[in-house]
Amino acid sequence: MSAFVLLTVMTALRILSRNRLRAGLTMLGIVIGVGAVIAMVSIGQGARAAVQAQVASMGTNVIVIMPGSTTVSGVRGGQGGAVTLTINDAADLKKRSPLLSDTGWARRDVMQIVNGNRNWNGPVNGVSPSYLTIRDWSFMSGGPFTQADMESAARVALIGQTTLENLFDPGEEAMGATIRIKNVPFQVVGVLAPKGQSAQGTDQDDVIFIPFTTAERKVFGSQFLGSVGALFASTEESADLPEAVEHIRETLRARHRLEPDQADDFTIRTQVDIGKVQESTSQTLTVMLFAIASVSLLVGGIGIMNILLVSVTERTKEIGIRMAVGAKRMHILTQFLIEAITLSLFGGMIGVLVGIVGARLTTVIAGWPTMISLDAILTAFLFSLAVGLFFGLYPANKAARLNPIEALRYE
Amino acid sequence: MVPLIVCEDLWKIYRIGDVDVQALRGINLTIDRGEFVAVMGTSGSGKSTLMNLLGCLDQPTRGRYELDGLDVSTAKPDVLAELRNRQIGFVFQNFNLIPRTSALENAQLPLFYRGVSIKEQRRQAAAALQRVGLAGREQHYPAQLSGGQQQRVAIARALVGAPSILFADEPTGNLDTASSREIMDILEHLNREDGITIILVTHEPDIAAYASRELIMKDGQIVQDVRRASHLSVVT
Numbered sequence: 001m002s003a004f005v006l007l008t009v010m011t012a013l014r015i016l017s018r019n020r021l022r023a024g025l026t027m028l029g030i031v032i033g034v035g036a037v038i039a040m041v042s043i044g045q046g047a048r049a050a051v052q053a054q055v056a057s058m059g060t061n062v063i064v065i066m067p068g069s070t071t072v073s074g075v076r077g078g079q080g081g082a083v084t085l086t087i088n089d090a091a092d093l094k095k096r097s098p099l100l101s102d103t104g105w106a107r108r109d110v111m112q113i114v115n116g117n118r119n120w121n122g123p124v125n126g127v128s129p130s131y132l133t134i135r136d137w138s139f140m141s142g143g144p145f146t147q148a149d150m151e152s153a154a155r156v157a158l159i160g161q162t163t164l165e166n167l168f169d170p171g172e173e174a175m176g177a178t179i180r181i182k183n184v185p186f187q188v189v190g191v192l193a194p195k196g197q198s199a200q201g202t203d204q205d206d207v208i209f210i211p212f213t214t215a216e217r218k219v220f221g222s223q224f225l226g227s228v229g230a231l232f233a234s235t236e237e238s239a240d241l242p243e244a245v246e247h248i249r250e251t252l253r254a255r256h257r258l259e260p261d262q263a264d265d266f267t268i269r270t271q272v273d274i275g276k277v278q279e280s281t282s283q284t285l286t287v288m289l290f291a292i293a294s295v296s297l298l299v300g301g302i303g304i305m306n307i308l309l310v311s312v313t314e315r316t317k318e319i320g321i322r323m324a325v326g327a328k329r330m331h332i333l334t335q336f337l338i339e340a341i342t343l344s345l346f347g348g349m350i351g352v353l354v355g356i357v358g359a360r361l362t363t364v365i366a367g368w369p370t371m372i373s374l375d376a377i378l379t380a381f382l383f384s385l386a387v388g389l390f391f392g393l394y395p396a397n398k399a400a401r402l403n404p405i406e407a408l409r410y411e
Numbered sequence: 412m413v414p415l416i417v418c419e420d421l422w423k424i425y426r427i428g429d430v431d432v433q434a435l436r437g438i439n440l441t442i443d444r445g446e447f448v449a450v451m452g453t454s455g456s457g458k459s460t461l462m463n464l465l466g467c468l469d470q471p472t473r474g475r476y477e478l479d480g481l482d483v484s485t486a487k488p489d490v491l492a493e494l495r496n497r498q499i500g501f502v503f504q505n506f507n508l509i510p511r512t513s514a515l516e517n518a519q520l521p522l523f524y525r526g527v528s529i530k531e532q533r534r535q536a537a538a539a540l541q542r543v544g545l546a547g548r549e550q551h552y553p554a555q556l557s558g559g560q561q562q563r564v565a566i567a568r569a570l571v572g573a574p575s576i577l578f579a580d581e582p583t584g585n586l587d588t589a590s591s592r593e594i595m596d597i598l599e600h601l602n603r604e605d606g607i608t609i610i611l612v613t614h615e616p617d618i619a620a621y622a623s624r625e626l627i628m629k630d631g632q633i634v635q636d637v638r639r640a641s642h643l644s645v646v647t
């Protein structure tokens with residue numbers, strides 16, 4: 001049997017190499033199908049990995065509470081002058097909700113920042129020290145400011161990588177330097193480690209952190225004293241997030257004296273929610289590519305079936321000869337199945353190459369992250385094998401069921 | 412010992428539209444091992460039809476056919492394939508070689524379906540080609556060989572599996588006199604030296620003269636069955 005299979009494979013290769021153009025055109029569908037699968041999975045996995053990294057860069061089990069209500073479409077409304085969240089809310093949440101391991105707050109504004117003759121317009125964040133822990137910021141040099149800095153409204157600042165590059169010359173020492181925010185001098189006490197893009201696509205390293213109290217009193221102006229841009233909280237376990245969210249909602253509604261028929265005047269998002277939004281975008285893409293891949297594989301399969309039917313007709317006499325010298329139905333069936341599989345596997349192989357090149361091009365041209373996975377390549381191979389088998393079966397069976405004498409007489 | 416071939420009231424009826432064509436009408440025939448039989452008769456008398464039935468390529472509409480004691484008139488396709496592979500060799504008027512496939516590979520074919528190792532297939536096929544005088548032509552494609560040479564490849568393919576019967580339907584029909592003689596000498600040798608039973612269809616009396624028995628067919632029936640000393644024994 002092994003000699004039979006080996007020789008049959010060799011025969012199949014020879015027959016295909018005789019009709020290279022025909023074989024190539026037949027394989028095209030499979031090539032496109034498998035190429036699409038490989039590219040699709042690479043882009044999908046690349047996107048997922050990037051999203052996971054972004055979501056992870058938020059911190060661990062983070063809950064974000066923003067002022068303003070949520071509309072049906074999920075877009076936050078009622079921003080601008082809305083002053084609905086305060087530091088007292090944060091303190092109260094911490095006190096009432098044992099599930100929350102920590103709460104913090106932040107308020108941001110874009111300001112002019114000056115170092116010597118360089119200046120930069122960037123977001124300045126007044127934050128509580130706990131905010132830095134919740135968001136998992138780490139340091140290249142220096143360290144976070146303290147509760148004492150907070151109480152004394154110290155003029156200390158932490159700067160992100162992008163801000164550092166824009167404010168300082170390469171090699172210039174930032175630690176201990178004095179920068180001016182809205183003309184108020186601040187001493188740099190920490191340089192933050194880079195985080196990259198956020199899940200929303202903004203540069204998280206274009207940032208300056210100063211103590212919330214300092215920001216309120218010396219930089220932002222005091223018309224909304226005690227109000228914050230957003231509250232942050234975290235739980236120990238991610239499983240506690242849903243319950244913690246409910247707790248926060250109840251507490252805040254009570255504190256804000258909302259009637260049961262009134263909508264929330266705040267919006268709560270967890271890290272998990274944010275990840276989901278991103279994932280659904282990449283899922284849309286995946287579904288689209290999956291559709292392309294299935295259609296191409298189907299078309300490719302039909303192409304193989306068609307060319308095999310032609311081949312069975314063309315080689316009817318040969319089939320008759322083979323039967324006359326003792327080929328059984330199994331032998332003829334196997335021969336044509338092997339031809340079908342050879343076509344589809346070749347197509348699959350070229351498709352894998354096309355897919356890898358496509359994924360690379362996507363990274364180079366569109367800048368999307370891609371990840372080529374061995375699993376995808378193996379799956380693609382299995383798929384092309386299955387397509388060859390499935391669509392080869394009908395023509396092969398047709399050949400095997402020919403009547404020997406009629407096949408021999410066929411002209 | 413059981414005769415190699417026993418036919419009882421063998422019928423073959425083709426139905427074309429509403430018309431029945433009775434190609435064979437009640438054939439009764441017994442052929443012993445080692446015989447050299449020539450089948451003659453007018454065109455359309457059913458010679459090829461009979462050969463195809465005896466060669467297990469086709470099955471009778473009615474009647475009984477026993478090959479080597481085995482009833483094959485109702486056998487399954489794979490049983491017939493096995494018989495053709497082990498017991499039977501065919502030589503056709505139009506050679507029936509697989510195109511664009513070397514002489515060696517064509518001659519290997521019966522062994523290929525027998526599951527013999529590739530090395531053994533090649534060795535035996537080369538030996539068979541040598542027996543028909545084609546040593547050195549192993550790698551030629553059929554299109555690169557003369558008609559006589561192609562028919563010799565077909566004979567090599569027919570004998571490579573050491574069959575007990577060889578069916579030859581007008582094997583010299585497409586060949587000139589010289590090539591015809593070569594082919595017939597090979598067949599005669601196979602019959603005399605290897606004891607292979609040969610059943611041959613021909614229109615030419617001097618080809619039929621090689622045989623030791625002559626069947627004459629007419630309208631799907633055997634009308635004459637003569638045994639005689641073969642042509643060679645007459646000469647010697």
Ligand SMILES: Nc1ncnc2c1ncn2[C@@H]1O[C@H](COP(=O)(O)OP(=O)(O)OP(=O)(O)O)[C@@H](O)[C@H]1O
Nearest residue numbers: 425427432433434453454455456457458459460461
């Ligand atoms: N496949 C078929 N379908 C219908 N009729 C057939 C078929 N094969 C043979 N016949 C008919 O059966 C009869 C016998 O044909 P067969 O081929 O056996 O003749 P033959 O003796 O071999 O003739 P020739 O000497 O010309 O080769 C003919 O009338 C032919 O038309």
Ligand SMILES: [Mg+2]
Nearest residue numbers: 458459460580
């Ligand atoms: Mg005939």
